[in-house]
Amino acid sequence: MKMTFRWYGEDDPVTLENIAQIPMMDGIVSACYDVPVGKEWREESINAIKTRAETHSLGFEVVESVPVHEDIKLGKGSRDEYIEVYRKNIKKLSAAGIRVICYNFMPVFDWLRSDLNYKNPDGSTALIYRESEISALDPNNSELSLPGWDSSYTKEGLRELLSEYKNIDEEKLFLNLEYFIRGIMDVCEQSNVKMAIHPDDPPWPVFGLPRIIRDEKTLERFLGIYDSEANGLTLCTGSLGCSAENDVPALIRKFGARKKIGFMHLRNVKITGERDFNETAHPSSCGSLDMYEIVRAMREVNFRGYVRPDHGRMIWGEVGRPGYGLFDRALGAAYIGGLWEAVNKSG
Numbered sequence: 001m002k003m004t005f006r007w008y009g010e011d012d013p014v015t016l017e018n019i020a021q022i023p024m025m026d027g028i029v030s031a032c033y034d035v036p037v038g039k040e041w042r043e044e045s046i047n048a049i050k051t052r053a054e055t056h057s058l059g060f061e062v063v064e065s066v067p068v069h070e071d072i073k074l075g076k077g078s079r080d081e082y083i084e085v086y087r088k089n090i091k092k093l094s095a096a097g098i099r100v101i102c103y104n105f106m107p108v109f110d111w112l113r114s115d116l117n118y119k120n121p122d123g124s125t126a127l128i129y130r131e132s133e134i135s136a137l138d139p140n141n142s143e144l145s146l147p148g149w150d151s152s153y154t155k156e157g158l159r160e161l162l163s164e165y166k167n168i169d170e171e172k173l174f175l176n177l178e179y180f181i182r183g184i185m186d187v188c189e190q191s192n193v194k195m196a197i198h199p200d201d202p203p204w205p206v207f208g209l210p211r212i213i214r215d216e217k218t219l220e221r222f223l224g225i226y227d228s229e230a231n232g233l234t235l236c237t238g239s240l241g242c243s244a245e246n247d248v249p250a251l252i253r254k255f256g257a258r259k260k261i262g263f264m265h266l267r268n269v270k271i272t273g274e275r276d277f278n279e280t281a282h283p284s285s286c287g288s289l290d291m292y293e294i295v296r297a298m299r300e301v302n303f304r305g306y307v308r309p310d311h312g313r314m315i316w317g318e319v320g321r322p323g324y325g326l327f328d329r330a331l332g333a334a335y336i337g338g339l340w341e342a343v344n345k346s347g
């Protein structure tokens with residue numbers, strides 16, 4: 001297992017020095033966040049991240065994300081051009097030493113929460129999701145701003161995009177994903193890069209938009225598109241684990257044994273109701289997931305990929321990017337590292 005930490009670049013209030021001081025840190029996870037979706041990344045920018053990380057003795061081998069253009073998800077005529085750009089980006093990243101690319105195939109919106117600053121009784125704040133609040137929102141109303149939303153959409157642009165999705169059901173979206181995967185796999189295999197799809201978060205449809213990477217059945221169907229180590233998963237415990245139907249350790253055992261997990265996001269969630277959950281601190285006692293069992297499953301399948309502590313709460317007065325502060329994620333990393341040492345030493 002290689003321990004990594006997400007870093008949003010020079011604007012991130014969390015510095016590379018902060019990250020390097022966390023025990024057991026092997027590297028960072030980052031991206032050229034300023035490049036619009038569907039454009040080529042510059043070699044110089046990729047290498048600059050790598051060089052900066054290396055000055056702190058951190059590796060840079062995982063990118064999160066290379067976003068997929070909506071035209072690819074919609075299956076529009078222009079998708080081939082965007083797939084061509086994606087292929088070029090894969091080659092450039094490989095040349096810079098990137099081994100895993102995390103991406104997702106969620107229409108329009110990435111991850112969603114109803115509240116980014118929910119106040120816990122202990123004074124910390126966390127990200128939470130309440131289905132009733134989300135379903136009461138009108139995504140056509142641009143006053144709304146949620147963490148996964150691409151703020152570059154204009155009101156009209158967003159409305160148009162949403163209307164294009166009226167014709168896209170789960171099946172069509174899946175076929176468009178299949179087309180994308182088939183369009184990039186040769187380059188991934190040649191350049192020794194693993195694609196690691198992130199599950200839909202939350203793993204159910206939002207705003208009537210289909211979501212197709214959400215449970216054992218859909219993960220299995222996805223992997224069936226193309227059987228190769230280059231076509232794998234980002235197993236995100238929190239995204240899958242906020243649905244009580246997903247047995248996360250069992251998913252790790254199943255897909256990990258087949259070497260389909262390239263990257264893991266480790267965090268805990270407390271399921272508070274049907275389609276409602278709170279993000280919590282990482283330890284098992286804080287949420288609904290058994291993190292010990294999760295790490296044990298990783299050990300059982302001899303997991304050799306990358307992990308990162310995922311979202312943390314905001315604690316100790318820290319101000320920053322919701323979910324991506326330093327302190328609680330660092331506690332998470334130390335906890336995960338401790339569990340990993342324990343399961344390894346106990347055989």
Ligand code: DNO
Nearest residue numbers: 064065102103104110111198
């Ligand atoms: C949220 C992240 C996601 C993830 C993308 C991958 O915190 O886990 O935004 O980066 O879905 O493409």
